[in-house]
Amino acid sequence: MPPLLRLTQACFGYGGKPVVRDVDLEIQPGQFLGIVGPNGGGKSTLFKGCLGLIAPLAGRVERFTRRLGYVPQREHLDSIYPLRVDEVVHMGAYGRLRGWRGLSTEDRRLAQECLERVGLAARARAQFSALSGGQRQRVLIARALMARPELLLLDEPTSGVDRGAQQQILELLLDLNRRERIAVLLVSHQLQMVREAVGEVLWVGGGRVQRGEASTLLDPAHLDRQYGSETADARTLED
Amino acid sequence: MEGVPWGERILLFRWALLAALVASAICPLVGSFLLLRRTSFYGITLPLFATLGVVLGFTLLPWWIGHVGLGGLSVEAALSDSHAAMNYHFAWAAALTFAGLGALVALGRRGGTETGRVAAAFAIANASTILLGRLSPLGKGFVDELLQGEILGVGVHEFEMLAVLLGVVLVLFVVFHRELLLVSFDREAALVLGVRATALEALLHGITGLCVAAGTMIVGPTLLFGLLVLPPLAARRWARSMTSFLVLSGAFGLLSALGGILAAFQWDLPLGAAIVGTAALLLVPGLLRPGAGA
Numbered sequence: 001m002p003p004l005l006r007l008t009q010a011c012f013g014y015g016g017k018p019v020v021r022d023v024d025l026e027i028q029p030g031q032f033l034g035i036v037g038p039n040g041g042g043k044s045t046l047f048k049g050c051l052g053l054i055a056p057l058a059g060r061v062e063r064f065t066r067r068l069g070y071v072p073q074r075e076h077l078d079s080i081y082p083l084r085v086d087e088v089v090h091m092g093a094y095g096r097l098r099g100w101r102g103l104s105t106e107d108r109r110l111a112q113e114c115l116e117r118v119g120l121a122a123r124a125r126a127q128f129s130a131l132s133g134g135q136r137q138r139v140l141i142a143r144a145l146m147a148r149p150e151l152l153l154l155d156e157p158t159s160g161v162d163r164g165a166q167q168q169i170l171e172l173l174l175d176l177n178r179r180e181r182i183a184v185l186l187v188s189h190q191l192q193m194v195r196e197a198v199g200e201v202l203w204v205g206g207g208r209v210q211r212g213e214a215s216t217l218l219d220p221a222h223l224d225r226q227y228g229s230e231t232a233d234a235r236t237l238e239d
Numbered sequence: 240m241e242g243v244p245w246g247e248r249i250l251l252f253r254w255a256l257l258a259a260l261v262a263s264a265i266c267p268l269v270g271s272f273l274l275l276r277r278t279s280f281y282g283i284t285l286p287l288f289a290t291l292g293v294v295l296g297f298t299l300l301p302w303w304i305g306h307v308g309l310g311g312l313s314v315e316a317a318l319s320d321s322h323a324a325m326n327y328h329f330a331w332a333a334a335l336t337f338a339g340l341g342a343l344v345a346l347g348r349r350g351g352t353e354t355g356r357v358a359a360a361f362a363i364a365n366a367s368t369i370l371l372g373r374l375s376p377l378g379k380g381f382v383d384e385l386l387q388g389e390i391l392g393v394g395v396h397e398f399e400m401l402a403v404l405l406g407v408v409l410v411l412f413v414v415f416h417r418e419l420l421l422v423s424f425d426r427e428a429a430l431v432l433g434v435r436a437t438a439l440e441a442l443l444h445g446i447t448g449l450c451v452a453a454g455t456m457i458v459g460p461t462l463l464f465g466l467l468v469l470p471p472l473a474a475r476r477w478a479r480s481m482t483s484f485l486v487l488s489g490a491f492g493l494l495s496a497l498g499g500i501l502a503a504f505q506w507d508l509p510l511g512a513a514i515v516g517t518a519a520l521l522l523v524p525g526l527l528r529p530g531a532g533a
Contacts, residue, residue, distance in 0.1 A: 051427070051430075051431055052430070052431070053427055053430055053431070066433070068431055070427065070428050070431040070432075072425060072427055072428060076425075077424065077425060078275075078277070078424070080274070080275055080277065080475075081275055081420075081423075081424050081481065082475060082478040082479065082480060082481060082483070082484045083424070083480070083481050084479070084480045084481070087480060087481050087482075091417075091420070091421050091424070091425070091428070092432070094417050094418055094421045094429075094432060094434060095429075095432030095433045095434050097417060097418065100413075100414055102417070127479065143428075147432065153431075
């Protein structure tokens with residue numbers, strides 16, 4: 001089966017200076033991968049490279065699907081916008097709009113379905129900025145689902161929300177992954193959460209990427225042996 | 240104006256009143272995006288660049304007519320109400336507006352504080368307008384009227400030009416408002432969805448520049464400042480969705496124009512300033528209302 005995304009000796013950075021180097025990576029349909037590592041280690045840079053938001057400085061990035069769903073960190077979205085929940089979800093179809101025409105009936109129905117899938121159909125007319133952090137995160141997942149994604153990419157989806165909301169978001173992602181075979185790639189600094197939820201991880205640190213089983217790679221003893229103080233930062237944050 | 244029946248006043252100043260109504264309905268739509276993108280100061284600074292362009296146009300007018308020509312017009316004829324002279328001044332207003340906007344955007348990409356940049360641009364454009372105006376007294380009366388917000392002198396040519404240019408702004412806005420919203424709210428998501436973010440941002444800057452250049456040239460910076468900033472601010476207090484925000488911005492703009500026209504005729508006030516004053520009054524109920532707001 002062809003992969004959804006393939007990175008070959010890819011190198012990403014800013015202003016010509018590499019932050020992560022020589023990344024070889026394939027993401028297959030139905031995979032669930034986490035990107036973890038210390039702050040400043042290059043997680044976000046690799047994530048943006050996978051999304052196509054930054055071009056590789058070297059190597060190759062091949063996307064074999066156009067159906068990407070992207071969930072940003074909700075803190076990056078300005079609450080000054082007087083958006084309703086359904087208006088945010090509708091944005092997921094704006095890439096398909098042509099000229100004068102607005103959303104199709106099909107897209108409106110799909111938006112309703114996506115809100116139902118994340119359990120927020122009843123809040124469709126609520127103000128997006130008035131929702132709790134966890135609810136806003138689920139609205140953004142619903143927006144990403146509007147692209148009918150084969151690959152869902154999430155940037156810190158459980159950061160800054162309480163344990164209950166974290167659990168709801170994780171269960172939702174696992175459900176989408178298992179039932180609909182949507183591949184998931186998520187960035188997180190919460191090692192314990194990733195260890196419990198994710199099968200495989202990409203450890204990004206010191207400009208390098210290592211892929212392995214979450215249970216092995218994120219085992220505290222292994223982390224201390226391999227990286228020493230480099231992991232302290234990441235593990236402190238999860239507490 | 241005392242003693243002149245209202246019907247006659249309306250007939251006499253119909254083009255100015257129509258210009259005020261058109262500008263009041265459309266400029267707040269552009270201002271609503273300036274507010275959401277937290278670039279409302281652009282709405283105050285860019286009209287000054289457009290004014291500077293008009294003053295520069297007057298300063299260079301004798302040279303221009305001597306060396307380039309302006310449809311065979313003399314300097315005296317070019318100072319009167321003619322299409323060729325209006326196009327000439329609009330070209331200068333647009334050139335300086337887009338130059339100012341381009342400089343602000345380009346400098347913004349190099350970091351630093353936006354407030355500082357815009358404040359510096361405001362000071363420079365304002366001082367340059369005064370200095371150039373002093374160096375070249377040509378067209379002083381026209382510029383003084385613009386700065387004071389007295390727009391009753393607007394004639395049919397000016398109204399036609401304003402209606403066409405703001406009509407273009409409105410059409411572009413209606414066609415692309417969803418994509419412009421997405422790019423403004425979440426640029427990265429727009430890129431992932433295949434929306435051409437850079438082109439749309441350029442379009443938004445183009446719409447802003449066109450609105451500012453046309454508005455400043457015809458109804459003056461005083462009215463334009465107010466229309467770009469105040470109705471969207473009032474609307475933000477009441478809006479429960481993006482659609483209602485845009486509709487309310489335009490509606491508050493129109494209400495301001497109607498109230499301003501009544502006040503200007505009743506108390507013999509400059510029309511532009513009276514409209515801005517009414518727009519400011521419309522802010523008050525929203526400010527007294529507890530809850531969300533900008």
